[in-house]
Amino acid sequence: MTASRLRLLAASCLVGLLISGALPAASTESNEERFDCQTLAQDASPTTAQQWFERSLWAGHCYQYNAHAVRISYDGVRTLTLIHDIHDGIERGVASYLDGPPIVFERRGRIGRLGVAGGGSEAPPSPVGIAERAGAHYRLQLGGEERIANRRALRLDIAPLDSFRFGHRLWLDQATGLTLKQSLLDETGRPLETFQLTTLDQPRLHQGEIRLDRQREAPTDPWRLGWLPEGFTAQPADTRSARHGDGVIHRLYSDGLATLSLFVAPVDEVELLAPGLHRLGVSNAAVRHRNLGGEPRQLIVMGELPPRVLLRVADSLLWESP
Numbered sequence: 001m002t003a004s005r006l007r008l009l010a011a012s013c014l015v016g017l018l019i020s021g022a023l024p025a026a027s028t029e030s031n032e033e034r035f036d037c038q039t040l041a042q043d044a045s046p047t048t049a050q051q052w053f054e055r056s057l058w059a060g061h062c063y064q065y066n067a068h069a070v071r072i073s074y075d076g077v078r079t080l081t082l083i084h085d086i087h088d089g090i091e092r093g094v095a096s097y098l099d100g101p102p103i104v105f106e107r108r109g110r111i112g113r114l115g116v117a118g119g120g121s122e123a124p125p126s127p128v129g130i131a132e133r134a135g136a137h138y139r140l141q142l143g144g145e146e147r148i149a150n151r152r153a154l155r156l157d158i159a160p161l162d163s164f165r166f167g168h169r170l171w172l173d174q175a176t177g178l179t180l181k182q183s184l185l186d187e188t189g190r191p192l193e194t195f196q197l198t199t200l201d202q203p204r205l206h207q208g209e210i211r212l213d214r215q216r217e218a219p220t221d222p223w224r225l226g227w228l229p230e231g232f233t234a235q236p237a238d239t240r241s242a243r244h245g246d247g248v249i250h251r252l253y254s255d256g257l258a259t260l261s262l263f264v265a266p267v268d269e270v271e272l273l274a275p276g277l278h279r280l281g282v283s284n285a286a287v288r289h290r291n292l293g294g295e296p297r298q299l300i301v302m303g304e305l306p307p308r309v310l311l312r313v314a315d316s317l318l319w320e321s322p
Contacts, residue, residue: 034089034209035111035125037062040177041205049140050131052156052172057127059177060084061091061111061210065203067149073193074281082197089211110211114256115233125212130256137161137231137255138168146171148180149197158257163187164229164309165258176203184282184304192282192304221249222293223264226316229309231255260313263300270298277307286310292319 040062046052067082083094095105114129124132134140143155153171160167167185172178181196216236235252248265267289278285285302292299301314 032214033125033212035061035212036209037206038208046177049142049156050135052142052154052177053134053140053158053170054127054131055177056156056170056172056179057130059173060179061127062086062206063176063178063203064206065178066201067197068199069195069197071193071195072191079198086206086208086210089209091210110213112213113215113236114254115235126256133231133256134158137165138257145174148173149200151175151180151200153180162229163306165255165305166192168257173200173203176205178203187306219251221251223317223319225253225262225313226318227312228253228260228316229255229305232258232260235259258303258305260301260303260305260310262313263298263302264292264317265298267296267298272298273300277311284310286314288314290317292317 035058037058040055040058043055046055064085065082069080069082071078071080078100079098081094081096081098083092085092090108090110093105093107097103112126114124114126114133137160139157139159139161141157141159143157146153146155148171152174154174156170156172158168158170166187167189169183169185169191170179171181173180178200180200181194183191183194186192213236218234232253232255235254247269248263251262253260253262272289273285273287275287275289278287280302283302283304284307285300286307288299290297290299299314299317301310303310
């Protein structure tokens with residue numbers, strides 16, 4: 001895991017919010033749950049902040065569109081195109097930068113679940129779980145109306161109820177529920193990064209169903225985290241990569257809005273980074289070199305969270321001997 005690879009992962013996570021987020025890998029199971037996107041056209045218009053938030057999440061899955069957007073961040077202003085389409089119940093999102101280094105992100109998959117199954121419990125589809133969990137760890141409030149990308153938008157303010165996460169501000173299209181603009185806010189309410197659509201080309205509600213990810217059990221790891229901010233749970237995402245050997249473990253944890261990426265690897269299988277805190281734009285990465293399981297390993301915890309939170313998570317990892 002190199003510093004440049006970390007920056008690429010951080011950029012991918014940011015863009016992912018505008019192309020329906022991280023999607024689980026598609027599978028070929030015949031007995032699977034589906035969500036009928038036509039229910040969005042039949043449902044009553046949202047009235048509360050939480051209802052608008054859940055509608056925006058479902059809209060991000062169910063609408064097909066082409067768009068242009070601008071990203072305003074620590075490294076200046078960059079423009080990009082966004083494509084979201086659906087084929088045979090599988091989503092496809094593509095984000096292509098139009099200036100600077102030629103970078104393209106593409107994701108395919110189905111509607112994920114917020115958490116893993118186990119202990120007789122079932123993980124709900126992400127939009128349902130995210131909306132419910134947001135109310136427990138964030139304060140959601142509706143703001144005024146604005147005009148974004150030549151469309152009527154309703155502002156939604158999402159403020160954390162503790163000091164372990166950042167705030168968000170969304171501008172939602174009143175006609176579709178799609179997110180037209182979003183800002184990530186630091187502890188003082190200052191924008192760290194803003195994504196804004198400049199054009200949205202005739203969004204079309206999918207005339208059919210989208211597949212839901214299957215229930216996934218938690219992987220068996222030789223370690224556990226002694227501390228996570230309340231509300232964060234392990235995510236059932238497929239994090240295997242041809243870039244890494246079998247000794248490199250990658251796990252995701254999320255409260256529905258904020259996400260932690262955790263990498264654990266033997267030091268002889270990866271490029272070593274200096275221990276401490278690395279700034280990666282609006283993301284941070286806490287790096288530790290520790291003797292775990294009888295050998296030296298590099299531990300990286302990365303996410304759009306206050307640095308002290310990432311450091312505390314990294315220092316809480318406990319290796320459990322068999």
